[in-house]
Amino acid sequence: MKIYKSAALAMCAVLSLPVAAAAQGLEYRPLNPGLGGNPDLFGPLNELANIQNEFDDGSDGGGGFPVIEFPDIDIDLGGGIGGDLDDADPADGS
Numbered sequence: 001m002k003i004y005k006s007a008a009l010a011m012c013a014v015l016s017l018p019v020a021a022a023a024q025g026l027e028y029r030p031l032n033p034g035l036g037g038n039p040d041l042f043g044p045l046n047e048l049a050n051i052q053n054e055f056d057d058g059s060d061g062g063g064g065f066p067v068i069e070f071p072d073i074d075i076d077l078g079g080g081i082g083g084d085l086d087d088a089d090p091a092d093g094s
Contacts, residue, residue: 031045
């Protein structure tokens with residue numbers, strides 16, 4: 001039984017070596033010069049943005065703000081205790 005345990009332990013050690021050797025630290029490098037990236041990339045990135053801005057897909061959509069129209073909202077407060085709220089004058093306190 002002791003032989004199997006030592007063989008299993010040796011097998012695990014051998015199999016874990018390539019995984020440990022392949023592991024490496026990751027390093028984040030921003031591309032955008034405005035976010036701390038390489039300033040030499042400003043020209044190519046700016047040129048790419050201008051190309052995308054000039055693209056016209058032939059449709060008439062886009063380019064402006066959407067027009068959103070909401071219907072009028074009528075709220076019936078029921079008249080109740082205060083009477084008609086439209087006639088109340090805020091200066092009187094009534």
